[in-house]
Amino acid sequence: MSIDSVSLRMKEKCHRRGSSATSAVTMPELPPGLVTWARRAGPAIVLEAVRHRARRGFGTERGALRLALTPVQRTEVARLLGTRWDVGGGPVRLQDLGATLAEHGLTVREFVETLDGEPLVDQRKLREDRKAAAVADVARAVELMTASGVDPVVVQTWLADPGFPRTEGGGLLILVQQAVRVMRRLPLEPRQRLAQLAASEFSNAHALDYREELGRAVSRLIALIHGLPRPMRAGRDWRRAWATVGVLCDEVSSRVLTLNLPLSGDAAAVRWTTVAEGEPLWLSLRSINGTWTAPAGTVVFVCENPTVLEAAADEFGPRCPPLVCTDGIPSIAALDLVSGLAAAGCEFVVRADIDEAGFVVVDQVRAAAPGARTWRFDCTTYAQYLGLDEIGDLSGGAEAALLRLRDLHAQHHVALHEEALLDQLLADLGAVG
Numbered sequence: 198m199s200i201d202s203v204s205l206r207m208k209e210k211c212h213r214r215g216s217s218a219t220s221a222v223t224m225p226e227l228p229p230g231l232v233t234w235a236r237r238a239g240p241a242i243v244l245e246a247v248r249h250r251a252r253r254g255f256g257t258e259r260g261a262l263r264l265a266l267t268p269v270q271r272t273e274v275a276r277l278l279g280t281r282w283d284v285g286g287g288p289v290r291l292q293d294l295g296a297t298l299a300e301h302g303l304t305v306r307e308f309v310e311t312l313d314g315e316p317l318v319d320q321r322k323l324r325e326d327r328k329a330a331a332v333a334d335v336a337r338a339v340e341l342m343t344a345s346g347v348d349p350v351v352v353q354t355w356l357a358d359p360g361f362p363r364t365e366g367g368g369l370l371i372l373v374q375q376a377v378r379v380m381r382r383l384p385l386e387p388r389q390r391l392a393q394l395a396a397s398e399f400s401n402a403h404a405l406d407y408r409e410e411l412g413r414a415v416s417r418l419i420a421l422i423h424g425l426p427r428p429m430r431a432g433r434d435w436r437r438a439w440a441t442v443g444v445l446c447d448e449v450s451s452r453v454l455t456l457n458l459p460l461s462g463d464a465a466a467v468r469w470t471t472v473a474e475g476e477p478l479w480l481s482l483r484s485i486n487g488t489w490t491a492p493a494g495t496v497v498f499v500c501e502n503p504t505v506l507e508a509a510a511d512e513f514g515p516r517c518p519p520l521v522c523t524d525g526i527p528s529i530a531a532l533d534l535v536s537g538l539a540a541a542g543c544e545f546v547v548r549a550d551i552d553e554a555g556f557v558v559v560d561q562v563r564a565a566a567p568g569a570r571t572w573r574f575d576c577t578t579y580a581q582y583l584g585l586d587e588i589g590d591l592s593g594g595a596e597a598a599l600l601r602l603r604d605l606h607a608q609h610h611v612a613l614h615e616e617a618l619l620d621q622l623l624a625d626l627g628a629v630g
Contacts, residue, residue, distance in 0.1 A: 239270030462489030493542025
């Protein structure tokens, strides 16, 4: 039994077997009765099974769909396939469905595609095609980079870097082509600044910044070629890699706020800290280049907000213990300074606002100075601020304590800014000083 309301023939016929997801087609107009039928629960199950077959690469015009349909759903499907099919209790035969749809100028595939407004794509073949294209892109990338003079073994190691874009979609090949343009310019003589190189090659002074995928990729390739550590951030390893090929990185934009650092050596920061004793001092990345150190065992306090450091300078002046302020998320200068002090044997006590950004600050400082202790950055301090009586188990080491603090903050979503603890923090600094 056919659908009663379906009497119009198709105005257009769109034959799209094997068409891709990006094919531009004009969809014909479906008879209202077919659309109404397709929206019912039983037919919807049948059509979804057709889509599933098509996506797996199987035919849509012949075969049997063995579906678990309720009696009501079978009755709904029978409005198109007929009462005999319903009574027979057998599976949905695609050729029977196709025969009915042919009366309206449609195949099963055409009906589903027109209903959906998009072609049915063989996902298995699509994956195979993408995989083949990715393999071809990698081979072409190796060819391009090798032709520019890079050792094939180095190229393969470089392409295996987890920081590279996925091979699908052509992103890898575009990145490699851009990297080749840079490598053909290196090494530079006379030396040139990174932003100048990027502007001359890509008309974009920031194209080779560390935050850009291309900048990270090229710096890591240079490091591989010259046997240098893989640059993990825009720090010392990053600058060293570029310097090896005659490229100078910006060293004045990044800065860190300090107070009473006991530095010695020939770096500019040493001279500045000597004459600025007791006064807040901004150190640029450039100023901490060169040779410098600090007495082993020196305890260095780290905070997030300038208010804390400025108040400490007002209160204690030259008597304040060494203090570093990240002024928010640590800059490259801050992390380089902390890592240099840690390498000299300094000990660190670190804190920040108890909020999402503060956890990042503490994590980054502790990564630069492994073993750093926290400073009133704990559940006890936070619970007292919130007026909580019970804070649970406080056993375990530093990692467990930080994890508990994260959990407690996640429960309450209340930020504890350093300024709210200023009197206590100054008392701690005064006790040490």
